Amino acid sequence: xxxxxxxxxxxxxxxRSSPSSIFFxxxxxxxxxxxxxxxAVTARAPKENPVFTGTGVTLPADPTQAMHxxxxxLLNAKxxxxxxxxx
Numbered sequence: 001x002x003x004x005x006x007x008x009x010x011x012x013x014x015x016r017s018s019p020s021s022i023f024f025x026x027x028x029x030x031x032x033x034x035x036x037x038x039x040a041v042t043a044r045a046p047k048e049n050p051v052f053t054g055t056g057v058t059l060p061a062d063p064t065q066a067m068h069x070x071x072x073x074l075l076n077a078k079x080x081x082x083x084x085x086x087x
Contacts, residue, residue, distance in 0.1 A: 003028070009040050 004013045011033045014024070062074045 009036050011036055 003015045005011060006013060012028045014029065057069075059069055059071045061071070063070055
């Protein structure tokens with residue numbers, strides 16, 4: 001029987017269905033899993049200076065804390081409000 005895998009990255013898990021399975025393959029459980037994690041991490045945007053392409057990023061709501069990203073909708077509303085008082 002094939003070993004079970006994790007649902008998101010497909011990491012190889014130890015088959016614990018039988019108490020007699022004591023074999024631990026370090027290549028598949030450690031080396032192969034590390035390769036899968038490395039590829040998954042590389043595919044993500046970097047923390048510093050991320051670049052987003054395609055359809056961009058959709059924010060779920062207006063910011064609730066000082067360093068949260070601002071939505072275009074909120075920015076436009078604040079700009080329109082400020083323009084009311086502009087000379």
